[in-house]
Amino acid sequence: MVNVLQFTDVSVVRGGNTILDQVSWSVDDNQRWVILGPNGAGKTTTLQIAAAIAYPTTGQAEVLEEPLGSSDVFELRPRIGFASTAMARKIPGAEKVIDVVMTAAYSVTGRWNEEYDEIDERRAQRVLTEWRLDHLADRKFGTLSDGEQKRVQIARAVMTDPEILLLDEPAASLDLGAREELLQLLGGYASEASSPAIIMVTHHVEEIPRGFTHVLLLAGGRIVAAGPLAEALSTESLTETFGLNIELTENDGRYTARAV
Numbered sequence: 001m002v003n004v005l006q007f008t009d010v011s012v013v014r015g016g017n018t019i020l021d022q023v024s025w026s027v028d029d030n031q032r033w034v035i036l037g038p039n040g041a042g043k044t045t046t047l048q049i050a051a052a053i054a055y056p057t058t059g060q061a062e063v064l065e066e067p068l069g070s071s072d073v074f075e076l077r078p079r080i081g082f083a084s085t086a087m088a089r090k091i092p093g094a095e096k097v098i099d100v101v102m103t104a105a106y107s108v109t110g111r112w113n114e115e116y117d118e119i120d121e122r123r124a125q126r127v128l129t130e131w132r133l134d135h136l137a138d139r140k141f142g143t144l145s146d147g148e149q150k151r152v153q154i155a156r157a158v159m160t161d162p163e164i165l166l167l168d169e170p171a172a173s174l175d176l177g178a179r180e181e182l183l184q185l186l187g188g189y190a191s192e193a194s195s196p197a198i199i200m201v202t203h204h205v206e207e208i209p210r211g212f213t214h215v216l217l218l219a220g221g222r223i224v225a226a227g228p229l230a231e232a233l234s235t236e237s238l239t240e241t242f243g244l245n246i247e248l249t250e251n252d253g254r255y256t257a258r259a260v
């Protein structure tokens with residue numbers, strides 16, 4: 001078991017606002033975390049620190065055993081897979097799906113010759129197949145549906161074989177079928193022992209895939225609960241997190257929540 005993330009009293013202050021407040025949190029490589037909390041709770045900021053693209057104002061964050069602030073983030077970042085809508089916006093709509101996935105390897109190999117070309121292309125094809133995108137390899141990214149684009153973002157993030165995979169609201173804006181297909185794929189990936197640690201931000205307990213193991217509940221920049229799903233995700237902890245009476249039900253590894 002390897003520790004991939006260690007926050008010790010992490011606070012983030014921006015524009016005079018305390019966005020994260022003394023957050024201490026630890027993630028091991030065999031864990032798959034969901035981060036839940038209301039709008040503005042600090043979920044994305046937490047993910048940005050885990051991605052080594054934001055830094056604590058005070059406290060200490062270690063990512064893949066490298067302390068942020070005194071490590072070379074340019075060596076660290078290629079070891080992290082990060083899929084978010086903000087990053088997807090940077091992908092040119094005219095780029096072919098296979099290229100969107102394959103170019104993720106550039107930052108790791110740092111070169112582009114015949115040998116790497118073939119290895120990367122084979123790996124990209126394999127990743128596309130895993131995420132049920134092989135039939136779309138030659139399509140332009142901009143012509144894909146939302147659900148397909150989300151899967152391409154994840155395929156790109158796993159292309160480099162990252163040691164930690166970060167997903168910012170991967171199921172947002174998907175229709176029921178696309179959401180369920182994505183959750184199935186994510187659940188399968190999460191259940192594989194060879195997969196990296198996964199941290200996924202979401203707004204809905206319905207979007208927690210089977211195979212996820214832990215939850216971090218945030219409200220107002222503070223931890224309300226953190227730990228194994230069976231213990232930390234409850235009617236009580238959700239009620240406290242969202243500040244209204246919520247009833248949680250679990251059915252065969254999937255969750256639903258509603259106000260009562």
Ligand SMILES: Nc1ncnc2c1ncn2[C@@H]1O[C@H](COP(=O)(O)OP(=O)(O)OP(=O)(O)O)[C@@H](O)[C@H]1O
Pocket residue numbers: 014015016017019037038039040041042043044045046
């Ligand atoms: N530069 C900044 N200056 C002041 N406040 C900021 C700044 N950046 C972010 N914030 C605030 O920090 C809070 C936390 O933002 P963050 O994006 O981490 O929350 P979130 O939980 O991901 O929210 P959402 O669910 O709405 O995406 C928000 O209230 C946001 O307005």
